[in-house]
Amino acid sequence: MTVDTKLPYEKEYISNYSADRNEPEWMKSLRLRALELVDTLPMPKPEKTNITKWNFDKFKHQSEGKKLDSLNDLPEDIQVFLDKENKNSNLVIQRNQSLAYQSLDNSLQEKGVILTDLSTALEKHSELVQRYYMKDAVAIDENRLTALHTALMNGGLFVYVPKNVVVEEPLQAIFWQEDPEVATFNHVIVVAEENSSLTYVENYISHNEQEEAVANIVTEVIAMDNASISFGAVDNFAKGTTVYVNRRGVAYRDASIDWALGQMNDGNTASENITHLIGDNSHSEAKTVTVGRGDQSQNFTAKIVHFGKQSEGYILQHGVMKDNASSIFNGIGKIEHGAAKSNAEQESRVLMLSKGARGDANPILLIDEDDVTAGHAASVGRVDPIQLYYLMSRGISQKEAERLIIHGFLAPVVNEIPITAVREQLTQVIEGKVY
Amino acid sequence: MAGSTLEIKDLHVSIEGGEILKGVNLTIKGGEFHAVMGPNGTGKSTLASAIMGHPKYEVTKGSILLDGEDVLEMEVDERAKAGLFLAMQYPSEISGVTNSDFLRSSINAQREEGDEISLMKFIKEMDKSMDELEMDKNMAQRYLNEGFSGGEKKRNEILQLMMLKPAIGILDEIDSGLDIDALKVVAKGINSLRNETFGCLMITHYQRLLDYITPDYVHVMMKGRVVKSGGPELAQRLEAEGYDWIKKELGIEDATVENA
């Protein structure tokens, strides 16, 4: 491909950046290898959305953030995401690229649970991180953006739950891009070892209405044999940020990975959420909600690939589109040869609130095995006038009736978000975007 | 206050261009129970829907007044707030909205801002009404009418009626789909509302309902009009003899609305 925006980042810059952060040698060489690949690889090509004109190359790469002495110093609109129910005992807050706050319950620490920023993890658990970093889930050379991500990674998180450890309380991360121009090259790794389980919820927040910024995020989620991971997210990047977010899961035998993603960005977004069901009897549910508004263009690919026998995959995408927003929903179930007795279901539903909006639901089944079950459903529609009439006939105003119908439409996903505060917050964000 | 008066005068209603109601006249006062009967397809539900303001029904002529106020000028929600209630023949299903959230929004919609019903009081009232209607408490947390059986939907309509306490209640075939025991329970609920501030119009095909809820007036609709009115004895005669004698009396061959 032709790239007229040659990266302003050279080998030397990357080497220095890595050295400044005291990174292990393997990380530095991985970055440099990725940098060489950047200009040889094509951009990702999400189905039916042309992202070639989107800004992924112009950004400020570095920006520090101050430590938080107290959670009370957080702005109000971030405080609301905090998990007060669990006294914020398992929480990491990243401010720009710096670790601003960190807590992890003592008993979990004793059991060997790790919840820390990636930089610290590289320092303290270099081998463990290396074992998973761009290995089993995402590859550095998948496309130009994954290579760019690897070269310029500037933040992230490492979550690790050892064998047989069950973490009941949710683990939470807040990634706050306070500097309106800084890029988010965040890398999150979540690993649940054999027979372990965890719930993780992350929030991305920025406020750059005017300033242009880029988010290029890779998240790798690994569930070893019989492990289960519940992964929740509310993405809330402001209008100025162009987002590429790649969330990838790998589930081994009897493992499960369930996603509940609130994709509430205000800028152009390409989101790829792919889960590989490697092991027999593995399971994944991928549920996403989005509200599109303004002129934003978004592409959401949710894909579950079945390798293991008797693996179960269920995709549910719900979107509400208003103004001139346009969104493509690709729900892809792929069953590989040998994945006998597997089941793949996809459902994509889009609710249109205005004439200028565009929504496109594409459930896709790709099946290479005979002995399977699969199903899909899709719909694109408007608020049903008869439902409105019914609600209004009880005195409910048109606006409130629409609100109820929209919340009801999004409820199947919103209700899956694990932390109550985050779920309520997602509801608020939806409220703010719809009206 | 003595109760409200709903006056329907020379009401003509069209749907997708075809005229269905061809001049209906009817007055319902607080304290009165009216029954509307008539063969299938004669315009009974159309009348109910036009009163409530269903988006598909167009009033082409005539008027509907509630205590002198022009109902046809009001939006659907304003009609409800003015005191009208329609228990629908086919209530909508709304996914993701719990029955209880819906009910609370409905009650609060009829109250002033800042004077919303407290959650405790709401739950108490809902529990009480659900007990009276012998409804399973789980229905409160289920999504509105979603997957409800025919009879459960009807009970749920009456639950709303009992909690919203309108001035005029219109019940469209509230007895259809109810088993005999359920019919008694629902009738008891409706009867509990009987007083001079509540007027009621019941659309039904069967005397059975009227055995439990005795009407003061019975009207028969044919061809988009009220063709005969009388007391409770009229319903009994219809039950015994059917509609043929009225048709003969009025020289009607086909009672249904003939669309243009």
Ligand SMILES: Nc1ncnc2c1ncn2[C@@H]1O[C@H](COP(=O)(O)OP(=O)(O)OP(=O)(O)O)[C@@H](O)[C@H]1O
């Ligand atoms: N949406 C519609 N489109 C076309 N015609 C309609 C529509 N709704 C009602 N009609 C027609 O209007 C006429 C009256 O219907 P209505 O539902 O008022 O009858 P009804 O008296 O309530 O009958 P039933 O006893 O069967 O409930 C019927 O011929 C019906 O087919």
Ligand SMILES: [Mg+2]
């Ligand atoms: Mg009818």
